[in-house]
Amino acid sequence: MIADGSLGEPQKDRLELVEKIHEVINGKLVGGGSPYSAQNMIRWVRAMFVWAETSDHHLNLASLEKTYLAWCDSLVSRHQVTKDLSQRSAYTMGAQAGDVFDTVLERSTPLVTTTRLRMPTQRKTARGVKAEKQNLEETFTFGHFLQDICDALTTETVLRGSLPVRIPLRLGGELVEWSGYANWKAVQHHLENEPRVSKKGRERRNHRKSLAKFKLREAEGTLRTRYPLANRRCEAELLIFIGQTGMNFAQAHKLKLRHFHYASHLDGYLVRDRKGRRGGDVLFEIFKEYKPHFERFLEWRRVLFPDSELLFPFVRIGGRSLNRHPQFSLRAVCKDLGLRFVPPQELRNTRVNWLLRRSGDPDLTAAMAQHGKETLLGTYERPSQQRAMVEITRFWAKNDPTIARTSP
Structure with a gap:
C-alpha cells in the first residue's frame, strides 16, 4: 500500500516527533522497564494519533502539547457526556501517553497535571465479620x-x-x-458404551480405530x-x-x-x-x-x-x-x-491482611511482605470492622477515666 501510493504522501513533519517517541519507549525498555508498560504506552500514543487524524489536529513536535490537551478534553467528554469510558480508564490513557510526551518535551512537571483528567479517589469500605x-x-x-x-x-x-x-x-x-486430548468426548462415549457397540462393521471399525489412537497417545x-x-x-x-x-x-x-x-x-x-x-x-x-x-x-x-x-x-x-x-x-x-478462582494479586492481598490481623503490627507485616509501611497501609490494607472494634475497645479501656481508674 505504501509502494502503490494508496496511503498518500509521507507526512514528514511528524518524523522528528515519531523518532523521539520511539527513542523514549526504547530507552525505558533498555533501562529495565516492563514490556507490558511499553505495550500500553504504544497503545495509548496510537490512540491519540488516531483521534488527532480524525479530528484534524496537527501531529508534530511543535503542536504536541496542544494536541495532547485537546485529546485529554475529549477523554473527559467521553467519561462525562458520552459515558463510554470510565474515569479511571480516561485517566490511565492520558497519564501513560503523557508519561512518554513528558520526556519527549523534556518537561519537569507532568503534562497530565495540566489537564482536567483526575484519578478517582478510592474509598476503602470496611469488611464486616461475615464478609x-x-x-x-x-x-x-x-x-x-x-x-x-x-x-x-x-x-x-x-x-x-x-x-x-x-x-x-x-x-x-x-x-x-x-491431558489435552481433543477428541476425549468420543473416547468417553466409546468407553461407556463399549458393551453396546453396534455390530455393524463400519461402526465397529471406527470404534476400534478411535480407541487405538487414544491408547497409543496414552502409552507414549x-x-x-x-x-x-x-x-x-x-x-x-x-x-x-x-x-x-x-x-x-x-x-x-x-x-x-x-x-x-x-x-x-x-x-x-x-x-x-x-x-x-x-x-x-x-x-x-x-x-x-x-x-x-x-x-x-x-x-x-x-x-x-x-x-x-x-x-x-x-x-x-x-x-x-x-x-x-x-x-x-x-x-x-x-x-x-462452581469454585471461585482467586487470582495472584488477591492471594497476596489476603496474605498481607491475614498477617496484619494476626500480628497487629504494621511494621512487622510490611517487612514480611517486602513493602514500605506506607505502601502496606495505603494500598494493601483492607479496613476491618472487627479489627477496628477491638482497637476502639482497647483505646477507651486505656483512656476513659471511668473505665481505666484503678480505685473504686
Whole structure:
C-alpha cells in the first residue's frame, strides 16, 4: 500500500516527533522497564494519533502539547457526556501517553497535571465479620483445591498414569484430566458404551480405530502428549508459591531454579541461593509448613524438566515467552466446578491482611511482605470492622477515666 501510493504522501513533519517517541519507549525498555508498560504506552500514543487524524489536529513536535490537551478534553467528554469510558480508564490513557510526551518535551512537571483528567479517589469500605470470614473461607477452599491437584499429579501419574486422570476433590466431586486430548468426548462415549457397540462393521471399525489412537497417545508417556498435566500442576504450584511468599506474579513466574539454602527466621525460613556469598540477598521468605511441599515440588520438576532453568517451567506450543504472563487455564476449570478462582494479586492481598490481623503490627507485616509501611497501609490494607472494634475497645479501656481508674 505504501509502494502503490494508496496511503498518500509521507507526512514528514511528524518524523522528528515519531523518532523521539520511539527513542523514549526504547530507552525505558533498555533501562529495565516492563514490556507490558511499553505495550500500553504504544497503545495509548496510537490512540491519540488516531483521534488527532480524525479530528484534524496537527501531529508534530511543535503542536504536541496542544494536541495532547485537546485529546485529554475529549477523554473527559467521553467519561462525562458520552459515558463510554470510565474515569479511571480516561485517566490511565492520558497519564501513560503523557508519561512518554513528558520526556519527549523534556518537561519537569507532568503534562497530565495540566489537564482536567483526575484519578478517582478510592474509598476503602470496611469488611464486616461475615464478609471477612467468607473471603477467607473461599481462599482456603481454593487452596485445598490447588493442594489436591499437586498431591494427585505425581511424576508417575503425569508420565505413566492411565487417562483420564481422575483427581478427587475435598470440595466434592472430581476433576477429570484428559491431558489435552481433543477428541476425549468420543473416547468417553466409546468407553461407556463399549458393551453396546453396534455390530455393524463400519461402526465397529471406527470404534476400534478411535480407541487405538487414544491408547497409543496414552502409552507414549512423554511430555509431548502429557505436558497439559505438567502445566496443570505448575499452575497450582505457582499460585500456592505466591500465596505463601507474597511475591509479585511478574517476578514469580520468571524465577530461575537455584540451589536453595534455608535459614531459620521467625516462624519460617529465609531462602537464599547456596552458591551465593554468605549472607547474600534473600530470594524469598516462606513459612516452615511450606518447606516440605516446596521441596517435593522441586524434586518433581527436576524429574520432568531436567534441562529447564526456570522454577515454573510451563510448556507452551511454539515456545514460552517470559515477557508474557502465563494464562491460567484453572480459571475455566474453577468456573465448571462452581469454585471461585482467586487470582495472584488477591492471594497476596489476603496474605498481607491475614498477617496484619494476626500480628497487629504494621511494621512487622510490611517487612514480611517486602513493602514500605506506607505502601502496606495505603494500598494493601483492607479496613476491618472487627479489627477496628477491638482497637476502639482497647483505646477507651486505656483512656476513659471511668473505665481505666484503678480505685473504686
